[in-house]
Amino acid sequence: MEPNPQPERCAQLQSALLDWAAGHLRPLPWRTTPRDPYRVWVSEVMLQQTRVETVVPYFERWVRLFPDVQALARAPLDDVLKAWEGLGYYARARNLHRAAREIVAAHGGHVPDDAEALRRLPGVGRYTAGAILSIAFGRDEPALDGNIRRVLSRVFAVAEPTRPRLDRALWELARALLPTGRAGAFNEALMELGATICTPRNPLCPPCPWAFACAAYAQGTQALFPPRAARKPTPHYDVTAAVIWREPGVFLVARRNAEGLLGGLWEFPGGKAEPGESLEDCLRREIREELGVRIRVGERLTVVKHAYTHFRITLHAFHAWLEPGEPEPQALDCAAWRWIRLDEAESVAFSAADLRILDALRRSSQVASPR
Ligand code: SF4
Known part of the structure; x- marks a missing residue:
């Protein structure tokens, strides 16, 4: 493992990833120019535990029905749940709805651009706050979703024995790697790399922009990262x-x-x-x-x-x-x-x-x- 990549190595990784992303980022409906905080927030919540292909039609319908925070806050819960029907993890929809009402009441209907206020909203954890701050507001904040966890743990062969220690090491890496002033583009690129190249099974290593630096690829141990706790049988x-x-x-x-x-x-x-x-x-x-x-x-x-x-x-x-x-x-x-x-x-x-x-x-x- 390389816990603290040197600045030179960080710079190599940053430019390789951002160059790759310039030609490979999929045109998704929440990737507007400029990025819209409401769309980024909704998409990040929908994408939790859910694949992009599943999310796209739900997202498109959602923004037709609730085009902004005010519209979502005004909507009856029944309409919100109906728009979420089939997407699963319904607490996400209830939290979006409650959070929209809080944003209208406390933030004038604008998604807040500071970490503390975001983290106080229902359903907004460290990852979602980091994604909104970096992608929508250009802040130098890391975001560690499942895709980014997988990529970083493979590239740096991070094999901490417990989930809290693994997450702490990966959050530190995610922050250390951020290019100043381009964290949003970098985080999006990293998510895209995890979703399309560094997939859970059979990652496509030869064309990967980080293949030159990837410890798991060099050792042929991609399947061992991120390390998984033994699973209990599902009742x-x-x-x-x-x-x-x-x-x-x-x-x-x-x-x-x-x-x-x-x-x-x-x-x-x-x-x-x-x-x-x-x-x-x-x-x-x-x-x-x-x-x-x-x-x-x-x-x-x-x-x-x-x-x-x-x-x-x-x-x-x-x-x-x-x-x-x-x-x-x-x-x-x-x-x-x-x-x-x-x-x-x-x-x-x-x-x-x-x-x-x-x-x-x-x-x-x-x-x-x-x-
Ligand atoms: S080289 Fe392979 S394992 Fe390493 S980051 Fe790229 S796709 Fe993932």
């Missing part, structure tokens, strides 16, 4: 969901409480099966706890497999009908509930797994008369 849960029919074509959806996983989204009510519990018993129990009503469980509609960050689920969706009685607000363990028709579902924000239940409903011949 799996069986989860049930009910499509509760009031009459042919009209079914119940419930809104999740605002905080927590998928907070604020609409869903088919249900929940996780206890050990040894049948799926039907699970569904009856969950609906009683969530909505305060009893249901009769009918045929299975579909089975959906879905992976979240820390666990996987198999979601079993059943047709169901209410036993006499309406859902009781005082018994609710959800934010709200409503009866809707399938065509109305287009305007309601669902999670990816629930969207697949909707797909199954659209395909189902039972939609009109499930009984």
Whole structure:
């Protein structure tokens, strides 16, 4: 490892990367000239854990719907979640929305250009603040996302044994390498290099502009960087969901409480099966706890497999009908509930797994008369 690259080596790396970027930066919709702080902020949040190809159409739609901070702050949360539907990690959308309202209230509707104010906004961590400050405001600030971590750890063969020590070493490197006055262009170039050349698997080393200096390439050890902690097995849960029919074509959806996983989204009510519990018993129990009503469980509609960050689920969706009685607000363990028709579902924000239940409903011949 070369913990403190000499100024001469820094200069070589800077010019090689910036020269390469001049011909290789993809024209992405947030790369306007000059860079717009709102677009940079939104794109950086969308790109967390998500590939560029996935983000582009979401971003384009987002800026049509919410072209600036004021428009985002004015929008109802439902519209914001709908625009995010399918992108995952919904806390990001809720935080963008809350942060936009704070920016309007405290910063006159302008994304703040100092680190402290940025870091106080919901959902803005060290990386996002560094990216906004350098790319949108031209500040000499490092930004260390997953792509940059991978590139730097390979080039300098950084093999610290723990995540905090590794991150500290990489943040120091990211700062040491910054070319004065060109940090934004440099950070963008480094992100691009990680996304298109120094990929997690099979990096394209021969045409890489940093091949001349890369320790992992020289040693053939690219796959060892960044070092990974041993992974625990991902837990799996069986989860049930009910499509509760009031009459042919009209079914119940419930809104999740605002905080927590998928907070604020609409869903088919249900929940996780206890050990040894049948799926039907699970569904009856969950609906009683969530909505305060009893249901009769009918045929299975579909089975959906879905992976979240820390666990996987198999979601079993059943047709169901209410036993006499309406859902009781005082018994609710959800934010709200409503009866809707399938065509109305287009305007309601669902999670990816629930969207697949909707797909199954659209395909189902039972939609009109499930009984
Ligand atoms: S030479 Fe290979 S491993 Fe090193 S930075 Fe370039 S692409 Fe990554």
